[in-house]
Amino acid sequence: MTRFRSALAPLAIALAGLTAVPQQAWAAPPKPVPSVAQQQQPAAPKAACGPTVKATTTDARLTSLFTNYGNDNSRVDDWTGADGTYSVKLPNGKELWIFSDTFLGRVNADGSRPPVVGEGGDTVFLNNSFAVERDGRLSTIHDGTAAKPTAVMPPRDQNHWYWAGDATVAGGLVEVTYQEYERYGTGAWDWRWHRNVVARFAPGRLNQPISVTDLPSGHGVSWASAILKDGGYTYVYGVEDLGSPKYMHVARVAGQSLLGTWEFLKADGTWSPNEADSARIMSGVANEYSVTKVGSGYVLITHDTTEVLSPNIVAYTSCSPFGPFTGKQHVYTTPETKGNIFTYNAHAHPEVAGNGLVISYNVNSFVNTDHYRDVTIYRPRFLDVTFQ
Numbered sequence: 001m002t003r004f005r006s007a008l009a010p011l012a013i014a015l016a017g018l019t020a021v022p023q024q025a026w027a028a029p030p031k032p033v034p035s036v037a038q039q040q041q042p043a044a045p046k047a048a049c050g051p052t053v054k055a056t057t058t059d060a061r062l063t064s065l066f067t068n069y070g071n072d073n074s075r076v077d078d079w080t081g082a083d084g085t086y087s088v089k090l091p092n093g094k095e096l097w098i099f100s101d102t103f104l105g106r107v108n109a110d111g112s113r114p115p116v117v118g119e120g121g122d123t124v125f126l127n128n129s130f131a132v133e134r135d136g137r138l139s140t141i142h143d144g145t146a147a148k149p150t151a152v153m154p155p156r157d158q159n160h161w162y163w164a165g166d167a168t169v170a171g172g173l174v175e176v177t178y179q180e181y182e183r184y185g186t187g188a189w190d191w192r193w194h195r196n197v198v199a200r201f202a203p204g205r206l207n208q209p210i211s212v213t214d215l216p217s218g219h220g221v222s223w224a225s226a227i228l229k230d231g232g233y234t235y236v237y238g239v240e241d242l243g244s245p246k247y248m249h250v251a252r253v254a255g256q257s258l259l260g261t262w263e264f265l266k267a268d269g270t271w272s273p274n275e276a277d278s279a280r281i282m283s284g285v286a287n288e289y290s291v292t293k294v295g296s297g298y299v300l301i302t303h304d305t306t307e308v309l310s311p312n313i314v315a316y317t318s319c320s321p322f323g324p325f326t327g328k329q330h331v332y333t334t335p336e337t338k339g340n341i342f343t344y345n346a347h348a349h350p351e352v353a354g355n356g357l358v359i360s361y362n363v364n365s366f367v368n369t370d371h372y373r374d375v376t377i378y379r380p381r382f383l384d385v386t387f388q
Contacts, residue, residue, distance in 0.1 A: 046327025050317020051387035059382035078140035170257035290347035311337035
């Protein structure tokens, strides 16, 4: 049973009719698709200082890195597929890959995986995990034991779970944002976003947080879809998810740590300490996106949620880290999107070396058994985007 965040809402796939499952495989079924797509963004020119997308190619190194690692059966408590796919550079130079729903286990010779624990197989399903990359090698981080792995960010009970947002490093510690979701009834769609938190991890002990702190959560914005350090501030980007449309919100904290005092971008372009003043900056973003400094401008990368379950990744540009973001440019059309398969939540990894700006996106299926039939579906894809 796997979770997806589509172009319509943070969603989850589950076997129809399941009402009780082990915590390892706790997720939620799809919510209904809104019948009316949001209106298209008004046409606007690209920002004067914004770069123009030149070319997009497959990142062969990262694609083969995760393919080979996911298929390797030398361990059977490690990563075989996941979504989310955030990253941050650790103080020791290693790359920390941050995942939400994750499969751990073995891969069969025919490229399939056994069903999850609780559905007749031995594949472990966790709502969040890490992988650490160093010198072209990956290792999986989970809590618990090799025989019984558990999530790095544990739920409070079986009716709650955490999905990861973006992360940053401050004071030598890794600060990872998480959104807590909760089940509030027995109905198939009786689940909802509950709150935002930041978990702090010591780089030498990533299997469990050393502290968890509440983040602003009082006005329906899921923080943080993206994080950017720029000009003495840490900018935090969120999404107000109404299914269709979805709205960008922007906050910032002085300095490096998310534990500082937050202020929120208002409609008039000024900042307020009150989250209730946070303005809808634009629509059309996904639940996960990114804002990156490229040259003298800033580039927003997102799946295009002005279209229902769109295969298109797009870019907007701005002369400031908080917009306005204008001049939508086509970046890539995901070839996996067809039939049961869909793609979602593209965002950039500016600290990861590539032939241009590295971007990842997630792949999923509406049919749960597809993830057992073909392990390649539920894995991130990687692109290199160059600008001119």
